[in-house]
Amino acid sequence: MTRALAVTLLSCFLGFVTGCGDTADPEPDEGNPFEGTYKVTSHTKDEMGCTGPGTEVTGGDTFFRLTEENLFGTAVLAYRTCTDATTCEESTNLFASFINMGNGWVRHIETASGTSETCALSLTEGPLVETETGLRLESRTHSADVMLNMGEECDTDLVEPRRDELTCTAIEILVADKL
Numbered sequence: 764m765t766r767a768l769a770v771t772l773l774s775c776f777l778g779f780v781t782g783c784g785d786t787a788d789p790e791p792d793e794g795n796p797f798e799g800t801y802k803v804t805s806h807t808k809d810e811m812g813c814t815g816p817g818t819e820v821t822g823g824d825t826f827f828r829l830t831e832e833n834l835f836g837t838a839v840l841a842y843r844t845c846t847d848a849t850t851c852e853e854s855t856n857l858f859a860s861f862i863n864m865g866n867g868w869v870r871h872i873e874t875a876s877g878t879s880e881t882c883a884l885s886l887t888e889g890p891l892v893e894t895e896t897g898l899r900l901e902s903r904t905h906s907a908d909v910m911l912n913m914g915e916e917c918d919t920d921l922v923e924p925r926r927d928e929l930t931c932t933a934i935e936i937l938v939a940d941k942l
Contacts, residue, residue, distance in 0.1 A: 795831045797840055797861075797868060800848055801897055801939035802826055813903055813931035820935075827851075827859075827939070840868050840891070848942050861891055870902050873922040882917035883908050886929060897941040905929035 803825055809817025826845035831838060832855075842859035845851035861868040868891040876883050889902025907929045911917060922929075 795840070796893055797829050797891060797898060798831055800826060800828045800845060800851070800942045802848070802942055803937060803939045804897075805936070805938040808933065808935045810933045813934045815934075816936050817934060826942075829861075838863055867891065870900065873919040875917050875919045875921060877908075877911075877917040879917075880911055881908050882911055882921060884919075884922050884925060884929060885932075886922050886926065889935075894938070897939045900935070900937045902935050903931050904933040904935075906932050 803823065806820040806823050807816040807818060808820050809815055811817075824844050826848055828843045828845055828851045830841050830843070832841045833839070834841070834855075839855075840861035840863075841855040842861070843851045843853075843855060858872060859870070861870050863869075864871065870887065870889050870891070872885075872887040874883075874885045883906065885904060885906035887902055887904040889900055892899045892901075905926070907925075909921070909925055909928055915921070
């Protein structure tokens with residue numbers, strides 16, 4: 764985990780523990796079509812670029828569950844690993860979860876790490892799409908090492924303003940059937 768991401772997650776946790784933040788937390792939408800347990804039917808990843816589906820992922824999750832929850836005042840489609848169709852972990856995998864960006868559920872992860880001169884930025888995002896039998900996720904990772912301006916800190920706040928400097932470095936496609 765990068766230092767900036769760890770600080771971001773720690774800040775969120777401390778805000779939650781101390782009671783800071785918005786007390787009017789939004790409730791999850793009822794009837795979210797993505798909520799449920801899934802069995803992965805195809806999972807590929809290409810970490811050499813974004814030209815194709817890549818190679819089959821081995822050793823990944825065979826089953827997972829998605830549940831809409833409220834996390835620090837934000838509606839999240841929480842991803843939980845399952846050992847089978849009925850037994851799932853209690854903890855949420857935040858890196859595999861989704862947020863509603865206003866136009867649907869999206870996996871959106873920003874990271875930043877580096878020194879006072881250079882910063883390694885990355886953005887992984889992809890929409891969750893409902894299919895006839897379940898869902899499809901096609902996410903792309905964009906990254907770059909960028910030079911920092913005088914007084915600028917390496918932080919995830921740089922990802923959006925520097926988005927045009929990031930190049931697509933990986934693609935992941937996951938298809939799963941709803942049980």
